[in-house]
Amino acid sequence: MWIYEKKLQYPVRVSKCDVRMAKFLIEQYGGADGELAAALRYLNQRYTVPDKVIGLLNDIGTEELAHLEMIATMVYKLTKDATAEEMERCGLGAHYANHDKALFYGNAAGVPWTATYIQAKGDPIADLYEDIAAEEKARATYQWLINMTDDTDLKDSLSFLREREIVHSQRFREAVEILKEERERKKVF
Amino acid sequence: MKKTGDNYYDLLLEIQQVDFVIIELNLYLNTHPNDQAAIAQYNECVQRSIQLKRNFEALYGPLTSFGYSFSPTPWQWGKAPWPWQV
Amino acid sequence: MHTFRKKYRVYVSPYDPCPPMTKKTYETPPQLYLGFQPYGLPQYPPSEALRQGTLWPALYAPYQSPYKDKYGKREADE
Numbered sequence: 001m002w003i004y005e006k007k008l009q010y011p012v013r014v015s016k017c018d019v020r021m022a023k024f025l026i027e028q029y030g031g032a033d034g035e036l037a038a039a040l041r042y043l044n045q046r047y048t049v050p051d052k053v054i055g056l057l058n059d060i061g062t063e064e065l066a067h068l069e070m071i072a073t074m075v076y077k078l079t080k081d082a083t084a085e086e087m088e089r090c091g092l093g094a095h096y097a098n099h100d101k102a103l104f105y106g107n108a109a110g111v112p113w114t115a116t117y118i119q120a121k122g123d124p125i126a127d128l129y130e131d132i133a134a135e136e137k138a139r140a141t142y143q144w145l146i147n148m149t150d151d152t153d154l155k156d157s158l159s160f161l162r163e164r165e166i167v168h169s170q171r172f173r174e175a176v177e178i179l180k181e182e183r184e185r186k187k188v189f
Numbered sequence: 190m191k192k193t194g195d196n197y198y199d200l201l202l203e204i205q206q207v208d209f210v211i212i213e214l215n216l217y218l219n220t221h222p223n224d225q226a227a228i229a230q231y232n233e234c235v236q237r238s239i240q241l242k243r244n245f246e247a248l249y250g251p252l253t254s255f256g257y258s259f260s261p262t263p264w265q266w267g268k269a270p271w272p273w274q275v
Numbered sequence: 276m277h278t279f280r281k282k283y284r285v286y287v288s289p290y291d292p293c294p295p296m297t298k299k300t301y302e303t304p305p306q307l308y309l310g311f312q313p314y315g316l317p318q319y320p321p322s323e324a325l326r327q328g329t330l331w332p333a334l335y336a337p338y339q340s341p342y343k344d345k346y347g348k349r350e351a352d353e
Contacts, residue, residue, distance in 0.1 A: 003255055004253065007205065007272050053219075073273035147341075147342060171220055209324055220312075
């Protein structure tokens, strides 16, 4: 069961009317390393990992849904007041022809999202290593997106999302350590 | 219910800040379940978050549905603004 | 303390068609070094934590474009 909370995790601001950027941001909406893929990957893997790490997959998967909403907010704000001509000029003509301003789960090149972006191997180490890699790839995507904009407010939100990938990667790395342990953990810090 | 003036953003930001600490501690505790200081801090933040949300909801309507917030009359949940609109 | 960005030189061929970018960079953020997070690390206050995207300075790595402009024309730190 999930409960919706009527707030964003982070206050997203977009201050430059740069429709062009919306097309690129969609990469993190429905791209291979995007937030939809992340959320669905972790929430699906949680059924077949040891109890010790279920909570982590569950909660990071849930947080990814909040990030998906942040990306959607950026795209929504950038496109809601754009004309058909502006959409076309910014490379979103094909998108507009099919979807008008509706968001669609695809990548920056317009390729629809596919379940083949994500894996569930049933081997907890293989799955957690995939998760670590997924976080690093998402971090890289945020870097390239930050490189492509000079909107300080947009950069601010993208930097937040990039930092979250770092923290998630850290936790997945810890999860691997937990699964490596021989017996119940009695660690002295 | 009030309109979304500056106060709306300020009060919301305060909730976002406390809830962010909660999320960070939550993920951390998932891999550090025996860190008592972190658990105490988590519980304090939950207390603070409940208070802030109660205050916010009295001014701007419910933050959650499905039984997690009380509703005033008339039913407020479906009313704008939604998070991506503000 | 580790650096969060590394640089490397790229081989330049006399037959390269475009002006060379002689140095490239890549990011090496703190999760690569921290190991299992110890108890009781210093924290940011809540307002700063949200702004930085983490509660712990030990996990914070700022990122700025290595290029001088958004089109990536020139690399920084020559």
